[in-house]
Amino acid sequence: MTFHSRIDTLLSIYEGRGREALLPILWEVQGAYGHISPEHVRQISHLLRVPEADIFGVIGFYTLFHGEPTGRRIIRVCTDPICALAGADDVLHRLCEALGVHEGETTADGDYTVEHSPCLGLCDYAPAALVSARGEADVALPHVSADSLLSDWDGQYFTPAGNDRSVLLKPMLRAAPETLAQYGNYAALRRAVTEMSPDDVITQVEASGLIGRGGAAFPTGLKWKFTRGAAGEIKYVVCNADESEPGTFKDRVLMEHRPHLLLEGIALAAYAIGTDKAYIFIRGEYPKATAILADAIREAETACALGERVFDSDFSLDIELRRGAGAYICGEETALFEAIEGKRGFPRMKPPYPTTFGLFGKPTAVNNVETLCAVPGIIAKGADYFKAIGSNGSAGPKLVSVSGHVRRPGVYEIEPGITLRHFLEAICGGLIGDLQTVLMGGAAGTFIKPEDIDVKLTFEDLREAGSTFGSGAIMVFNHSVDLRDVLKRLGRFFQHESCGKCFPCQLGTQRQVEILERLDAPRAGDSERLLDIGLTMTEASICGLGHTAGIAVMSAIEQFPELFEKEL
Amino acid sequence: MSEDDITLTLTLDGDQIEVAKGATLLDAAHLAGVDIPVICYHEATSPNGLCRICVVDVDGGRVLQPACVAECQADSKVETRNERVERSRRTILEMLNASVNLDEAPEIQAMMTDYDADDARFPDANLREHTVIDDNPFYVRDYEQCVLCWRCVQVCAEDAQFTFALTLKNRGHDTSVATAFDISMTESPCVFCGQCVGVCPTGALKPKLEWGLEQGWSAAELRQNTRRGRKRSPEDDDGE
């Protein structure tokens, strides 16, 4: 086939679509050709009526898209803190040596491109990699070595999760996701659409005390009420499955193990706010969860649990899966909308808030995967069942992702109120070595010292202790860990992921990493510089990324001032 | 009473003032005769509130508010220049100065003096390096002087010209203004309306003539290399 007929065939299914189809199309071209050339851009521009310069700008924003030719196989090794502890730098180094390239380069024969990657959400399988072979689906690889990356790729892994008492997680004995038959045919949704009004659903969710699990801790029922009450016929539900905070992989486990639980939660949200269209925006680094969800959507549609006239009611729902393309910032709700709309993932100014002006400018309820997964249980068993779990301010079960120096890293469902100590010592199988510190809440979290781990794991207790659940990430470091190295990697992460829109964060993440890179021989005044940068980012940035990009560093300055002084 | 007539009161630096509903904090400051610095804000472009030099303290909130876009809230207490505000403004300027060549941005330099910003606060910083792009007879682009205010991209697009020759490339600190695949301006859809040059707050976009004079070009070189060379004679031109 000639170039033109090949690309024409590829693009023909997008005929008549607009800019919102840009990311899906770029994925098609990236997958088939390994990069998106000026000629491709010309054709896409013509098809979607989007300026070529804009398409070029979009390609450059998302790290999984390439504007330059790449190797037939692209290997991306995660080098964020947890994979680094497991020897990721060494893997990358050996790989580059074996292939005779530097990181970021392509081998002369065009076979391989090697890159490093931010956290891939496989921290319980560190070191991890994401690999792409031209024309094939991407694969996330667990426990990689230079040798395994150069032989046949084996993407088999599954994270054991759940026990008899857990509700969100079921004890998983096999790697296969739960089927519709195993899950049960969406009893909560059936009940809602046949017996309950949308307002009843919202009332139940409000009464349950469910608060969002995506980091901002906003009451879910209230968000739905606002969205339902907002003016306008067209509304949307968006499931935020962008999970890219280093050390966080709870949403991945939910999607890989219990896809139908999530789909039912989304359907209940859609019914409640009054829409027949929902999107799942899933990070590009989660190919396995993406495939599982796509299958589950088809399965549920066949069973009349999704699609036209759900369970013969007047409620219909189309759920569309959208893949991100390598940008942590697209987890920020308004940047996520921009990505679905086919633009660079720049956060918008708020107000207006998504509940009135969200996706395509329409009222939108955007919720985290775990938040939505909590809803079917609330509707099936009632708000009181949910409230009875946990504490007053932290109703319901909570998932956390634990990684680093514990015997059994993974995803756990906890009842808020247990202490961090109990969690680490009894639930995660105990610590490996002597605890140095816990990084609580992700890259934007705070450090907790061993003497403070009796803190209770609830939203309110953590807040009082100056910490946060954040994304639910708990990274555990024993005394073998060089915290300066951890900080340096966190600094690199934020520098890499800042969208660049606002000056405080665009410049602050850069200045911050410059100083963190020289922590082994700091200059006089570096802690003051870091504090000025951190406070300025926190107080003056546009979005949550900038607001939190200096938090871990400022927490380290407080807890470990010695790290910032010259070694004698 | 129509919507527009509704007013609200707030306290700005200790003084009670009355403003129309929907007024920004910057509007309120103008009214009160208080000076708030701005970099990205420009009357001709839609505001993006991105430079954040205009931040002010509203009711001691957790985060500061960008005065150019944030609307006045009734009965709020606004401080336009307290310690928090000064730290943010000073640090933004110091960080900017470490990334961008501000030699030809006198307004920003004046702000540096006003806010006591240290010219060498961030040693060993990564200056954004770019070479001057001289690819058309009308203007040159020196992105080493670009502060990424987005104004040029905006006037080239929906704010004025609908030409879409310019975009932003890469992300974060590596961002720069660019054409698609870095093609020259003459290959791009650019119609040389010059609006981008008009709104650029620094020396990043400069008329070719001005640049040629700085380079010490002879009259003949100037004629040959600038748009004047395309007109009948230099004298016929409307000047810069």
Ligand SMILES: Cc1cc2nc3c(=O)[nH]c(=O)nc-3n(C[C@H](O)[C@H](O)[C@H](O)COP(=O)(O)O)c2cc1C
């Ligand atoms: C930089 C950044 C990244 C974020 N990433 C995610 C994410 O991956 N998943 C998520 O659910 N929320 C993320 N959030 C929070 C979302 O903006 C939003 O608050 C959340 O999706 C709302 O869902 P919830 O109410 O169910 O918590 C992020 C926020 C910021 C500022």
Ligand code: SF4
């Ligand atoms: S805070 Fe950072 S990520 Fe957020 S808008 Fe500003 S530059 Fe972009």
Ligand code: SF4
């Ligand atoms: S070139 Fe000028 S107008 Fe354009 S973004 Fe840079 S500083 Fe602003």
Ligand code: FES
């Ligand atoms: S002038 Fe207000 S953010 Fe730039």
